[in-house]
Amino acid sequence: MVDFHPPTDPYDAGFLDTGDGNHIYYEQLGNPGGKPALVVHGGPGSGAPRRPTRAWDPEAYRVIRFDQRNCGRSAPHASDPAADMRLNTTQHLIDDMERLREHLGIDRWLLNGASWGATLALAYAQQHPDRVTEMVIPAVTTTRRSETDWLYRGAGRFCPEAWDRFRDGVPPDERDGDLLAAYARLMENPDRAIREKAAADWLAWEDAVISNEPNGVPGMYSDREVDAQIAFVRICAHFFSNGAWLTEDQLLRNAHKLAGIPAVLVHGRHDMGSPVQTAWELAKAWPDARLHIIEDSGHAGSEAFGETVRTAIDAFKHR
Numbered sequence: 001m002v003d004f005h006p007p008t009d010p011y012d013a014g015f016l017d018t019g020d021g022n023h024i025y026y027e028q029l030g031n032p033g034g035k036p037a038l039v040v041h042g043g044p045g046s047g048a049p050r051r052p053t054r055a056w057d058p059e060a061y062r063v064i065r066f067d068q069r070n071c072g073r074s075a076p077h078a079s080d081p082a083a084d085m086r087l088n089t090t091q092h093l094i095d096d097m098e099r100l101r102e103h104l105g106i107d108r109w110l111l112n113g114a115s116w117g118a119t120l121a122l123a124y125a126q127q128h129p130d131r132v133t134e135m136v137i138p139a140v141t142t143t144r145r146s147e148t149d150w151l152y153r154g155a156g157r158f159c160p161e162a163w164d165r166f167r168d169g170v171p172p173d174e175r176d177g178d179l180l181a182a183y184a185r186l187m188e189n190p191d192r193a194i195r196e197k198a199a200a201d202w203l204a205w206e207d208a209v210i211s212n213e214p215n216g217v218p219g220m221y222s223d224r225e226v227d228a229q230i231a232f233v234r235i236c237a238h239f240f241s242n243g244a245w246l247t248e249d250q251l252l253r254n255a256h257k258l259a260g261i262p263a264v265l266v267h268g269r270h271d272m273g274s275p276v277q278t279a280w281e282l283a284k285a286w287p288d289a290r291l292h293i294i295e296d297s298g299h300a301g302s303e304a305f306g307e308t309v310r311t312a313i314d315a316f317k318h319r
Contacts, residue, residue, distance in 0.1 A: 004310075007052035008063075015075075016066075016100055020087055024096050025073035026066040028104070029053055034062040035133075035317060036106045038097065040113030040121045041065075042139075045235030047072025047228070055310050060317040064109070066100060068093055068120075071231045078231035081190055085238050090245045094124045101131060110316060114138040115274065115299070119244065119251065122282075126257040134316045135263040135289075138309050139271065139299055140279035142251040143244040151273045152179060152240070155209050158272065162208035169201030184237035187230070196226060199233040209273045213298025216272075220300065255285035262319075263289040264312035268297030268305060 010027035017023055027048075037056065041048045048065040056063045069088040070078035077083060097120075101109065110133050113121035118137045125132045141147060156163025167175050170182035186198035206221035222229065263286065267279035276293060283291035297305040 004054040005057050007054050008056065008058040009052050010065075016096070016103055018069075018092075018096060018099065021076070021084070022069050022087060022096075023075045024066055024069065024100065025075075026064060026100055026104075029063040029065070030056055030058040030061045032062055034058075034060050036062045036064065036104075036109035037313075038101075038109050038111055039063060039065045040097075040111060040117035040124075041068065041072075042113070042115035042117045043071065043232055043236060044068060044093075044116045044120070044239050045071045045078065045232040046116075047074075055306075055313055057314065057317055061313075064100070064104065064106075066096075069096065071228075071235060077227065078234045079227035081188070081192075081195075085188075085234070088235065088238065089242075090120065090123055090239070093120055094127055097124050098128060098131070107131075108133045110134045110136070112136045112313070115141055116143065116239075119143040119246075122251045122258075123246065125261060126251065126254045129257055129259075129261060132261050134319065135258075135261060136266075136309060136312045136316070137263060138266040138301070138305065139274060140265050140267050140282055141274050142249075142278055142282065143240070143246060144248050144278075145243050146248070147274065147278060148180065148240045148243075150275065151209065152205070155272055158212055159208050162205060166201060166205035166208075169198060178241065180237055180241040183233070184241040187234040187237050195230050195234070199226075199229040202233045202237070203229055206273075210298070210300055213268070213272050213300050214270055214296055215300045215302050216298060217300075252281055252285055255282060258286050259288065261288055262316070264308075264315075265289050265291040266305060266308050266312070267291065267293055268299060268301065269293050269295050270298040273299050 008029045013027040015023040067074040111121040174182040203222040210216040294305045
């Protein structure tokens with residue numbers, strides 16, 4: 001078993017001015033002279049962890065965490081209806097990551113991203129492969145429309161009563177159409193009560209899916225304060241209803257651009273929201289990636305899942 005490293009708090013924090021009215025919160029942990037590693041959070045819209053990190057050797061790594069646009073401590077916050085979501089796309093986030101790398105004076109860095117963070121890390125690495133040393137990707141997603149259609153429609157066959165409640169959260173005339181677009185419209189409504197209810201309905205569905213997994217517990221998505229709920233759902237609906245501005249299969253088709261970047265992919269066999277098929281397809285398209293399928297895990301992870309991720313991070317620290 002791989003022991004956790006000592007808890008490490010940030011030694012530096014600040015805001016990156018993107019030049020278009022957005023200010024991206026970032027922080028650095030570990031050794032200022034260590035190997036740079038960027039943690040790319042999921043969601044989209046969950047924000048970076050606020051707890052000390054124990055996954056990274058604080059003597060070996062210089063860890064950078066940041067809140068993607070409109071969530072966490074970044075401003076403006078998506079709970080404010082005045083926040084302009086047109087300025088929040090996958091390309092904006094890739095550009096923010098590159099701007100942050102230059103701001104911090106980093107030449108190359110390791111990327112670590114799970115779930116949506118996996119998609120964003122892959123998209124960044126395919127645009128800037130010369131800036132990436134290695135990748136550690138748990139809970140592999142590429143945010144294809146087929147993947148989001150499974151999560152927000154197909155998975156309903158396992159919990160139909162919860163999916164009916166999710167569908168019924170949108171106006172009756174939109175229930176047989178694009179649910180993600182319908183929720184995106186609700187999250188733009190100027191009435192806060194409407195936005196709060198739509199966010200609660202969306203998160204109740206996310207909770208229902210993950211609670212059916214090994215180690216999934218009720219409330220995993222909804223256990224956040226109301227402004228964070230609104231921001232999370234507004235950003236998710238915005239990205240997923242637009243296919244994350246990626247063409248279908250784009251990240252798999254362009255996996256050849258990752259040639260020479262060593263990677264470890266970690267995925268739970270019983271991931272209800274993101275079936276293991278995507279991780280399998282990516283591993284076949286990317287010879288430098290090693291896939292570990294964790295038999296006792298879903299999207300929520302497990303002890304074995306976490307140990308595999310920590311082992312990969314430790315293995316890369318002196319490379």
